[in-house]
Amino acid sequence: MMNYIWLALIAIGILTAVGTDIYESSINKYRNGVEFQALVELKDEFKTNTQLTGILKVSGEYFKNFYSLKNFNAKLITNEISIKVNQDGKGVAVLNISENTPEFWKLMAKGKGTNTDKLVANILKFEKNENGSYNVVMVFERISLVKIKQVLNAVIEYSDIAVKIAIGLIGVMALWLGIMKIGELAGLINLLAKIVKPITKRLFPDIPSEHPAIGAIIMNISANMLGLGNAATPLGLKAMEELQKLNPKKDTASDSMVTFLVINTSGMTLIPATAIAVRAALGSGDPAAIISTTIVGGFAATIAGVTAAKILQRLKIFRKELEENNETKTEVKE
Amino acid sequence: MSFKEIMNIISVVAIPFVIFTFLIYGFAKKVKVYESFVEGAKEGFNVAVRIIPYLVAMLVAIGIFRASGAMDVLVAILSPLTNLIGFPAEALPMALMRPLSGSGSLGIMTEIMKTYGPDSFLGLLVSTMYGSTETTFYVLAVYFGSVNIRKTRHAVLAGVISDITGLLTAFFICKLVFG
Numbered sequence: 001m002m003n004y005i006w007l008a009l010i011a012i013g014i015l016t017a018v019g020t021d022i023y024e025s026s027i028n029k030y031r032n033g034v035e036f037q038a039l040v041e042l043k044d045e046f047k048t049n050t051q052l053t054g055i056l057k058v059s060g061e062y063f064k065n066f067y068s069l070k071n072f073n074a075k076l077i078t079n080e081i082s083i084k085v086n087q088d089g090k091g092v093a094v095l096n097i098s099e100n101t102p103e104f105w106k107l108m109a110k111g112k113g114t115n116t117d118k119l120v121a122n123i124l125k126f127e128k129n130e131n132g133s134y135n136v137v138m139v140f141e142r143i144s145l146v147k148i149k150q151v152l153n154a155v156i157e158y159s160d161i162a163v164k165i166a167i168g169l170i171g172v173m174a175l176w177l178g179i180m181k182i183g184e185l186a187g188l189i190n191l192l193a194k195i196v197k198p199i200t201k202r203l204f205p206d207i208p209s210e211h212p213a214i215g216a217i218i219m220n221i222s223a224n225m226l227g228l229g230n231a232a233t234p235l236g237l238k239a240m241e242e243l244q245k246l247n248p249k250k251d252t253a254s255d256s257m258v259t260f261l262v263i264n265t266s267g268m269t270l271i272p273a274t275a276i277a278v279r280a281a282l283g284s285g286d287p288a289a290i291i292s293t294t295i296v297g298g299f300a301a302t303i304a305g306v307t308a309a310k311i312l313q314r315l316k317i318f319r320k321e322l323e324e325n326n327e328t329k330t331e332v333k334e
Numbered sequence: 335m336s337f338k339e340i341m342n343i344i345s346v347v348a349i350p351f352v353i354f355t356f357l358i359y360g361f362a363k364k365v366k367v368y369e370s371f372v373e374g375a376k377e378g379f380n381v382a383v384r385i386i387p388y389l390v391a392m393l394v395a396i397g398i399f400r401a402s403g404a405m406d407v408l409v410a411i412l413s414p415l416t417n418l419i420g421f422p423a424e425a426l427p428m429a430l431m432r433p434l435s436g437s438g439s440l441g442i443m444t445e446i447m448k449t450y451g452p453d454s455f456l457g458l459l460v461s462t463m464y465g466s467t468e469t470t471f472y473v474l475a476v477y478f479g480s481v482n483i484r485k486t487r488h489a490v491l492a493g494v495i496s497d498i499t500g501l502l503t504a505f506f507i508c509k510l511v512f513g
Contacts, residue, residue: 001486001488002474002484006392009398012399013398013402013404014398017398017401017402017404020402147402151401154401158394158397158398159394161397162394163386166382166386167382169378173377174377177374177381178372178374178375179352181374181375182357182360182370182371183360185370186356188360226341228349234378237476240478250483251484252487253478253487257477257489258488261473261489264473265468265470265493265496266468267466267500270341271345272464273345278444279447282447282451287452289512290458290461293507293511294462294465296503296507297465298465298466300466301500304496304499304500309489309492318488
């Protein structure tokens with residue numbers, strides 16, 4: 001199952017990116033090679049073959065029509081520009097991308113993949129007009145394969161993030177494994193398992209009722225309920241380690257593991273800490289208003305997930321991988 | 335004291351309390367606490383390193399999917415269906431992103447609340463949705479990765495069923511309470 005999902009995410013992603021890029025080049029979305037007209041007000045006296053800075057001005061109407069934009073309301077677009085023009089009126093213009101830059105130009109700059117803080121254009125004509133500013137005709141640098149470049153960047157960026165997340169876990173992981181070791185040797189984990197036995201023997205029938213796995217599972221679920229994400233992951237991984245000790249087939253998930261994971265992937269919590277914090281930061285009148293609704297949503301997810309896991313674990317297609325193990329065992333015996 | 339205040343106090347006190355209890359109980363049971371702690375903690379590094387390949391595989395796939403804009407295509411395909419139950423199209427990216435990416439769904443939630451206000455129906459809905467499920471694919475990768483399990487059997491399907499139920503329940507309960 002994971003094979004298909006993984007392949008689907010990557011294949012759909014790459015096909016969408018290629019498709020989008022082909023479509024965008026067919027309608028020439030970024031107007032490659034098309035002449036763009038604007039006004040430039042220079043800060044200094046005009047001189048040929050010199051780097052000069054100024055402000056580029058375009059009417060919103062012209063901009064909207066030029067790029068065939070649907071939702072664009074600004075009346076006037078201004079952007080910082082630096083130019084260098086020779087005596088024939090030809091040269092190079094560089095637009096600095098800043099906060100005030102229209103979204104579409106930001107998108108174009110981002111789509112280049114490199115030097116995303118500026119847009120470069122070739123100046124074809126540069127003439128003084130009667131108002132003392134300059135009429136400019138220019139063609140922007142070619143922008144193509146935007147999505148593919150973004151996908152490529154994502155590949156590198158996300159493999160980096162994956163390692164950073166793993167490295168970031170080392171500290172809390174060590175802390176909780178250390179604490180759990182003390183609890184194990186002292187018999188506290190077993191005591192905990194004994195207390196919750198009535199519930200856990202139904203949820204995890206194949207774990208012996210006083211096994212340390214139960215203790216770790218209970219601590220992980222408690223941490224999740226209290227919104228303590230930092231403690232929940234190490235405790236959950238500790239529980240997985242204990243479950244793996246009971247697992248007859250080491251590369252295949254056991255029924256208990258799946259049930260335990262589903263409890264973790266559903267948001268059973270009493271304090272949705274992150275959502276409340278974001279709401280408070282955005283000036284909500286009652287950031288905690290969502291506590292009751294979130295509890296209902298999270299518990300519904302948990303009940304549905306556990307029920308689904310219990311039903312699915314009996315289906316033939318999901319038993320197959322477990323039974324392959326038994327077959328090989330009997331073969332060995334014979 | 336309100337429920338929220340009580341829960342806040344518990345969540346602050348919980349970790350120091352657990353650490354204290356474990357140490358004192360261990361000491362009382364004549365466990366060599368320092369030595370045992372170090373013995374257990376040294377595994378921390380190995381576990382973290384073990385999950386790297388699983389995390390790289392999962393996050394790169396999610397990264398490609400997000401960067402490609404496939405989400406917009408999926409929203410366009412699914413929105414006629416979700417319109418049937420009155421589910422707002424603006425919240426659909428949140429529903430699709432939530433199981434895939436924690437940072438992605440946090441970004442979408444923040445963006446929607448900035449645009450429509452945290453106390454609007456949409457704002458309340460997306461923040462409820464954010465809390466109602468977890469980043470299923472990330473959790474699967476990390477948890478199974480930590481013990482080198484590659485065949486996940488029905489875990490993905492059960493996880494997705496749980497996500498869909500959580501998100502739909504979030505929508506219906508929000509409609510009932512805030513709608």
